Amino acid sequence: MTLGIRIETEAGTDLAHVQGWFSAHRGQKITFDRERRIELGAPISGARAVLVAVTLENSDASAPELGGVVRALAAGRGEEPALLVFEGRSPAHIPDEDARAAAAGVLELISNLAAGHELMAEVA
Numbered sequence: 356m357t358l359g360i361r362i363e364t365e366a367g368t369d370l371a372h373v374q375g376w377f378s379a380h381r382g383q384k385i386t387f388d389r390e391r392r393i394e395l396g397a398p399i400s401g402a403r404a405v406l407v408a409v410t411l412e413n414s415d416a417s418a419p420e421l422g423g424v425v426r427a428l429a430a431g432r433g434e435e436p437a438l439l440v441f442e443g444r445s446p447a448h449i450p451d452e453d454a455r456a457a458a459a460g461v462l463e464l465i466s467n468l469a470a471g472h473e474l475m476a477e478v479a
Contacts, residue, residue, distance in 0.1 A: 359444055362458040366427060366437040367470030373427040373437050374398065374405040376469035381407075385468070390414055393461055403429035409441070411457055418446040421457055425465065439466060 366373055377398040384392040396408030404426055411421040423443015430438045439462045445454040 360421070360423065360441065360454050360458050362441045362455060362462060364439050364459065364462045364466065366439045367466040368436060369434045370403070370405065370427055370429045370437040373469045374400055377405055377407050385464070387411060387460065387464060391420065393464065409461060411461055416447050420445060420447045420449055421454060421461065422446050425462070
C-alpha cells in the first residue's frame with residue numbers, strides 16, 4: 356500500500372507556459388490512456404510557482420488511482436524549464452511501484468501537453 360508518493364521531473368517548457376496550460380485546462384479531464392483520465396483542479400499561482408490538485412481516475416474503479424498536488428516551480432530565471440513535482444497517494448491502494456510509475460506518467464503527460472500548448476501559442 357502506498358503511503359506517499361513524491362516524483363519530480365523537468366517540464367518541457369517554462370513556468371509561464373505551464374501556468375497558462377493549467378489555467379486553460381482548469382476543471383477538465385484529460386485522457387491519460389484508454390481507461391484512465393487525469394482530472395485537474397483550479398490552479399493556484401504564486402510568484403515562482405503554481406499548484407493544482409490532480410487525480411488519476413480509472414473508469415472502472417470506485418476510488419482514484421492517484422490523488423495529490425502537482426507543483427510547477429520556477430527553475431532559475433525566465434525561460435528555463437520549470438520543475439514539476441507530484442506529491443500525493445493512492446486512494447485505490449495500488450502497489451507502490453505502479454503508483455510511482457503512474458505519477459511519473461502524469462508528470463510526463465502534463466509536461467508534453469504544456470510544451471505543445473507553447474507551440475500552439477506561437478503558431479496562433
